[in-house]
Amino acid sequence: MRHHLILRVITKILAGTIMLFAFYVQFHGDYSPGGGFQAGVILAVAFILYGLVFSVETVQRVMPPWLVHRAMALGLLLYAGTGVAALLLGYNFLDYAALNAHDPEHGQELGILLVEGGVGITVTAVMLSIYYAFVGRTPVIGDEEW
Amino acid sequence: MAVRTRSLFALAMLSGGFSLVSAALFVALDAVDVAFTEAAVGAGISTVLMLGTLALTSRYERAPAHKPWLPLFVVTVTGAALIYGTLDMPDFGDPNAPAMRHVMPEYLERIPHEIGVPNIVTAILASYRGYDTMGETAVVFTAGIGVVALLAALARRRRRGEEEES
Numbered sequence: 154m155r156h157h158l159i160l161r162v163i164t165k166i167l168a169g170t171i172m173l174f175a176f177y178v179q180f181h182g183d184y185s186p187g188g189g190f191q192a193g194v195i196l197a198v199a200f201i202l203y204g205l206v207f208s209v210e211t212v213q214r215v216m217p218p219w220l221v222h223r224a225m226a227l228g229l230l231l232y233a234g235t236g237v238a239a240l241l242l243g244y245n246f247l248d249y250a251a252l253n254a255h256d257p258e259h260g261q262e263l264g265i266l267l268v269e270g271g272v273g274i275t276v277t278a279v280m281l282s283i284y285y286a287f288v289g290r291t292p293v294i295g296d297e298e299w
Numbered sequence: 300m301a302v303r304t305r306s307l308f309a310l311a312m313l314s315g316g317f318s319l320v321s322a323a324l325f326v327a328l329d330a331v332d333v334a335f336t337e338a339a340v341g342a343g344i345s346t347v348l349m350l351g352t353l354a355l356t357s358r359y360e361r362a363p364a365h366k367p368w369l370p371l372f373v374v375t376v377t378g379a380a381l382i383y384g385t386l387d388m389p390d391f392g393d394p395n396a397p398a399m400r401h402v403m404p405e406y407l408e409r410i411p412h413e414i415g416v417p418n419i420v421t422a423i424l425a426s427y428r429g430y431d432t433m434g435e436t437a438v439v440f441t442a443g444i445g446v447v448a449l450l451a452a453l454a455r456r457r458r459r460g461e462e463e464e465s
Contacts, residue, residue, distance in 0.1 A: 178335075183416045186331040188424065190435075194339040201347055222447060229440045232433050247429035258415040265416055265425040272436050279443030280344055286450035287351035 157206070164206040171199035179273050183262070189269035193276025201284050209288045221282045228275030235267045305360040307353050315346035328391070332420045 179192035204212040239251035249264020250257035302313060318341030325334035389396035406423055414422040424432050 182421050183418055185418065186335050186420070188332070188421050191332075191335050191339050194336075194344055198339070198343050198347075201344075205347070225440055225443050229433075229436055232436055236429070236433070247433070249426060249429075258413065261414045261426055262416060265414070265421065268425050268429065268432070269421070272432065275436050275440055275443075279439050282443050283348060283446045284351065286446050287348065287355065290355060290450060 160206050164202055168199050168203050171202070172196060175199065179269065180266075182269060183265065189272030190276055192269075193273040194280060196273070196277045197280035197284070200281055204284065204288070209285065213285070216281060218282065218285055221278045221285065224274050224278035225282060228271045228273070228278060231271035231274065232268050235264055235271070239264070305362075307356075307358055307360055308350075310360075311346055311349040311353060314349070315342045318342040318345070 175192045175196035178187035178195060179189060182188035182192065200212050200216055235249070235252075236247040239248045240246050242251040242254075244251035247264075247268075249262075249268075250260045252263045253260035304310060318337055322334045322338040322342065325331070325337055389398075393399070406427065407419065410416070410419055410422045414426055416422045416426075
């Protein structure tokens with residue numbers, strides 16, 4: 154898409170904004186609608202949009218496939234690890250009150266933050282790797298073919 | 300409203316638009332979290348993935364080889380059964396609905412001093428229903444692994460094969 158000037162300029166402006174919005178949804182999810190799942194999808198969209206307009210190779214320089222594949226597992230491990238941490242501290246599995254023995258309410262908040270972070274990482278990585286897997290097989294389409 | 304087209308590109312765009320409309324419907328029903336997910340996943344990601352699939356296959360649907368009557372019959376019967384099922388649902392906003400009476404009052408009472416997270420949906424999803432959400436994350440993870448195993452590995456093997464040939 155070399156000659157699509159408007160698309161390229163708009164994408165450059167939007168990609169950062171979309172990422173910022175994704176982080177807002179992620180970390181403000183305790184107060185407003187949203188959470189790890191939505192934030193993960195939005196963050197992935199920022200990369201996918203960039204990949205669509207520029208090229209997959211450009212995105213893969215920032216987010217190489219090996220990193221994305223590991224991040225898929227990392228997010229789930231962060232989630233389950235929070236649960237196991239509670240277990241090791243003598244509480245029930247995924248009982249976040251364990252994370253702050255003096256103030257269970259703060260422990261709950263911290264636990265939710267970690268768990269939502271795990272969901273966000275996994276969802277971003279899965280969406281991106283599905284996109285990579287689809288695009289990696291495609292012969293590049295010329296602009297006229299659409 | 301009915302649309303008939305064999306152009307799969309138009310269909311992908313239409314289904315994205317349909318998702319956006321149903322997201323607006325969820326907002327009207329006060330389910331903002333669900334609407335958010337529908338808008339991001341249904342209208343955003345799945346449309347892009349459908350376009351990606353289109354790029355791999357053909358742009359137009361082939362004319363079907365058989366008559367549409369049997370599928371039409373199955374769809375009509377299923378739709379009628381589903382609509383019959385909604386007749387028993389409680390009215391919108393009914394305070395005596397089972398969903399409002401079962402565990403909800405307890406959650407609403409306990410969350411402000413037990414969790415300290417103002418968004419009730421987040422509190423229930425991540426804390427009280429932590430197991431479920433972990434299961435969902437595992438499902439997403441499994442889907443990702445499946446796609447990578449099926450598509451990416453195949454592409455790599457094919458590329459290696461081409462290199463050996465050349």
